[in-house]
Amino acid sequence: xxxxxxxxxGEQKNQLGYYVYGIAESVAARQLDVSSFPAxxxxxxxxxxVTANDLAALASEVPLELYGxxxxxxxxxDATWTAVxxxxxxxxxxxxxxxxxxxxxxxxxxxxxxxxxxxMLNEKGRELAxxxxxxxxxxxxxxxxxxxxxxxxxxxxxxxxxLRELARQAEAASPxxxxxxxxxxETLRVDEARTALNEIIDGLEQTLSDHADxxxxxxxxxxxxxxxxxLKGKFAFLVKRSQFEEFRAAAERLAEENAAAGVRLExxxxxxxxxxxxxxxLQS
Amino acid sequence: xxxxxxxxxxxxxxLEESELSLLETLDHVLNRxxxxxxxxxxxxxxxxxxxxxxxxxxxxxxxxxxxxxxRQAKTE
Numbered sequence: 001x002x003x004x005x006x007x008x009x010g011e012q013k014n015q016l017g018y019y020v021y022g023i024a025e026s027v028a029a030r031q032l033d034v035s036s037f038p039a040x041x042x043x044x045x046x047x048x049x050v051t052a053n054d055l056a057a058l059a060s061e062v063p064l065e066l067y068g069x070x071x072x073x074x075x076x077x078d079a080t081w082t083a084v085x086x087x088x089x090x091x092x093x094x095x096x097x098x099x100x101x102x103x104x105x106x107x108x109x110x111x112x113x114x115x116x117x118x119x120m121l122n123e124k125g126r127e128l129a130x131x132x133x134x135x136x137x138x139x140x141x142x143x144x145x146x147x148x149x150x151x152x153x154x155x156x157x158x159x160x161x162x163l164r165e166l167a168r169q170a171e172a173a174s175p176x177x178x179x180x181x182x183x184x185x186e187t188l189r190v191d192e193a194r195t196a197l198n199e200i201i202d203g204l205e206q207t208l209s210d211h212a213d214x215x216x217x218x219x220x221x222x223x224x225x226x227x228x229x230x231l232k233g234k235f236a237f238l239v240k241r242s243q244f245e246e247f248r249a250a251a252e253r254l255a256e257e258n259a260a261a262g263v264r265l266e267x268x269x270x271x272x273x274x275x276x277x278x279x280x281x282l283q284s
Numbered sequence: 285x286x287x288x289x290x291x292x293x294x295x296x297x298x299l300e301e302s303e304l305s306l307l308e309t310l311d312h313v314l315n316r317x318x319x320x321x322x323x324x325x326x327x328x329x330x331x332x333x334x335x336x337x338x339x340x341x342x343x344x345x346x347x348x349x350x351x352x353x354x355r356q357a358k359t360e
Binding site for chain 2: 023072076079082083086090093107108110274275
């Protein structure tokens with residue numbers, strides 16, 4: 001018999017796997033007719049609920065030629081391919097999240113067998129049910145904080161209490177002293193701007209967290225200048241639908257308060273609760 | 285006012301807004317969220333690289349437009 005170097009690759013031809021989008025309660029899933037759902041991640045595939053006890057995973061069949069380990073690694077380097085799939089994934093998860101409490105999965109969770117999904121639902125049922133409960137009636141909102149260096153530096157003497165006090169003293173001082181104090185103010189400006197920016201961002205996080213169930217500071221993967229300035233903070237908040245107007249009003253107040261310091265807020269959402277779905281033991 | 289709200293799930297009229305939504309969406313879908321150990325899952329480290337790569341590549345307007353057209357075609 002010839003030796004086959006990659007037996008899986010040969011077997012995966014024309015074979016199908018299951019791409020999983022998210023998990024809801026089966027009682028909620030029964031109310032949602034999959035025939036009215038947005039398109040699945042691949043053409044010609046139907047979405048279906050895979051149910052085990054009280055839970056249901058939303059899944060669709062995918063060719064393992066594309067979604068097997070090798071195929072996926074290869075296609076993910078194609079920006080357009082990946083962006084289109086990520087968008088379809090999001091569109092489906094958003095649709096469900098608007099209608100039921102759902103644990104959203106990230107792009108790229110694939111099972112080879114339908115029975116493996118059922119097993120996962122059984123084994124992790126308790127944790128999943130807890131997350132579903134915690135997310136009920138809530139949405140994730142993103143807050144991006146940008147800062148404009150020039151504006152903050154120009155306004156720092158007003159923003160920083162320390163510099164304001166020094167400037168006040170300089171005005172009252174003799175010309176010689178005033179000159180030295182002005183020098184000191186100049187050298188302190190950069191440090192004070194950094195401190196002020198961090199304080200503003202900590203304050204934003206605190207205030208917005210007070211209007212949300214939970215708040216999280218997210219990693220900034222890539223710092224780049226945009227027309228809004230430079231991204232300095234990225235947050236996710238889990239907000240009750242019934243409290244969103246308060247949350248939004250708080251964000252608007254913060255935006256107004258900090259505009260003079262060159263700090264700009266951007267609110268995005270509502271998102272499926274991607275950042276509030278992890279529970280100890282579930283993260284692989 | 286220096287406050288902007290982008291309702292990602294709504295229909296964006298301008299490409300500029302859509303483009304931003306697209307990158308935000310990729311950031312959420314690719315980079316965050318619960319991974320339940322499937323039989324095949326993308327490793328977290330790879331995802332970061334993929335997102336950064338996409339972020340760079342999608343800054344070209346043509347690609348973004350194409351992706352959005354594809355998205356619309358799929359959701360209609």
